[in-house]
Amino acid sequence: MRLHHPDWPLPRPDAIHHIVEDFLTDWTAPNAHILPLRRFLENCLSTDLRNFFAESCFLFAFTHQKLPPSCQQGYVRMQGLVGSQELRQHAVQAGLLQDYT
Numbered sequence: 001m002r003l004h005h006p007d008w009p010l011p012r013p014d015a016i017h018h019i020v021e022d023f024l025t026d027w028t029a030p031n032a033h034i035l036p037l038r039r040f041l042e043n044c045l046s047t048d049l050r051n052f053f054a055e056s057c058f059l060f061a062f063t064h065q066k067l068p069p070s071c072q073q074g075y076v077r078m079q080g081l082v083g084s085q086e087l088r089q090h091a092v093q094a095g096l097l098q099d100y101t
Contacts, residue, residue, distance in 0.1 A: 015044055055097060 017040040019033065027033055042049050048068040052060070057071035091097040 015040065053091060053097060 017037065019037070025033075038049050047066075049070070050068065051070045051074075052068060057067065057074070060067050060071055088097065092099045
């Protein structure tokens with residue numbers, strides 16, 4: 001960029017992510033900051049950045065050619081999420097897992 005004329009415009013970005021920033025911002029707000037940022041990054045990287053349970057990764061492994069990064073890094077290397085009864089019940093209620101009981 002140093003070799004270009006001073007009035008030379010910067011290249012146009014392919015995508016832009018706008019965020020609200022002030023000293024009162026709650027950067028951990030799931031719907032206000034985390035979800036839009038995750039969706040922006042997923043769109044830029046063309047991949048799914050969510051974390052999945054071992055059962056979901058198992059299903060992905062047999063039904064998709066490309067696994068999400070969390071399944072590649074966790075499930076395939078036997079380092080998946082440690083489940084509990086409460087976590088499983090929450091996943092069933094959210095529609096993420098089937099209830100086999």
